[in-house]
Amino acid sequence: MSPALVDLLEKYSGIPPEEQEKHLHEVRDLAWEIFPMPCIGLWWWLALGMSTHPKYAEVLALLKSHSPTTPRAYLDLGTCVGQDVRKLVHDGVPLECAYGSDLFEGYEGVGHALFRDAEKMKGHFIQADIFDNSPDAPLVKTRGTWDVVNINMFLHGFTWDEQVSACKSILKLLKPQPGSVVMGIQSGSTKSGVVTLGPPFLSDGVTKDVFLHDTESFKKMWDDVARSEGIELK
Template sequence: MSRSTKLPWYTAGFEHKLKPSFQKLLQEWSGIPAESVVPHIYQVREEAWKVFPWPCIGEFWFIEQGLLRHPDYALTLEKLKSSGGDAKFLDLGTCLGQDLRTLAYDGAPISSLYGADALQKFEASGHALFKDSDRFDSSHFITGDIFSDSDDLARTRETWDIVHIAMFLHVFSLENQEAASRNILRLLKARPGSVVIGTQTGTMDPGELQLRPPMCDPGEHKTIFRQSKDTMKDLWESAAKAVGIEVKVWTEYDEAEAEERAKGRKEKGEDWEKKERFFTGDRERRIFFRVERI
């Protein structure tokens, strides 16, 4: 994919997205002076864009602390803190690792926290953003492809108490989402209570979406599948059955996020949302989910 800064998801600014919690994280975890936080984020965006021009990089979604919004955040944090480092947490598709740093800042042992991504160079981008290579060393970053059965990520199967995935599955076709879900479940420890939690871009009207340039190359046929909360539940239950494990699945829409976007459309005009994000509209939803082994 082109690294051109003329791609529609390479947005001009992010200051309106910068929440006090992330500002505080950079100041207190990373030691960045308050007046330097904004230029620092711009600089890191440029470095990360050179690694790969994902919309989440161009649109500054890496400053969003997605896990912090999840209803299970407090429970997850408590599990990690009370385990004394024994419980293992994997942030799959970690990119710059903002959710790992949020957990660490809030008191989770770093010895419990790991990130995995298909692009190894995002490790350096995360260190550039958080200034913590002395704390999150390379042993906490796994390079791997969720579709592989033989790489470093696959070799960690059945070792994780908690696997977190945020804004990950929606980039795939339905067939690939099914394959990825099966392999994600294989990462969990083979015991009751091990769990996958996450957040997913979705819609109240599920179905296949054909991508068009610049989301794919000219002449390329590429589709993704957009889940609803009900089809997401079906996806995980089917994956669990395929790999021979029993699970309890919970899915729900993030209605607070939908209300925030609706308020923005009302106050700033209908075009506001289209300038902010690729998926738009009053039928779009973020989906929270939990898949727990029983």
């Protein structure tokens, strides 16, 4: 357990340090029932990855500048139990700015159990599929409204074509103005290419091809997507 996590659970959730380990094991069992991903079993969901990003301080300042005349909005895609959302709020971002979205609706309740904030965080979880582009899709309805979209450990679970589709949708979520931010951390490779996943990442007998990037292929993908959408990236 990192000092940042201990601090978050103690000061945000009111859980004394000596009770945290037992609490986390209980919550991990709940999360495992929703979807048994290796990242759940291996505690990756407690990494508070966004706060380790080199641009975190810059993004934190942007979101904390929220005001009635200059509203700010943050969306955490693939939010899982919403750990990065809580960290932002704990670090001073106004609650009304911070939202998480995940395909698995059950993670909302697990996040409430983890952080003991069901009333506080009510309405801050958007159950949605990034690949659903229908007019009534929850994320489609919010296009053009977000200052920051975070995609920690998100894209690497998809094929190249799926990643391109997701990136197009992600760019559409941003406010169409300079200073809007896409940020995140992804798994990659020293040599880009297709990797076939199987157990323990998937159930027995199930495989899935995904595309892992190196620096060059990742930049190329985003440049191609931005060009197709008429957006300039920096």
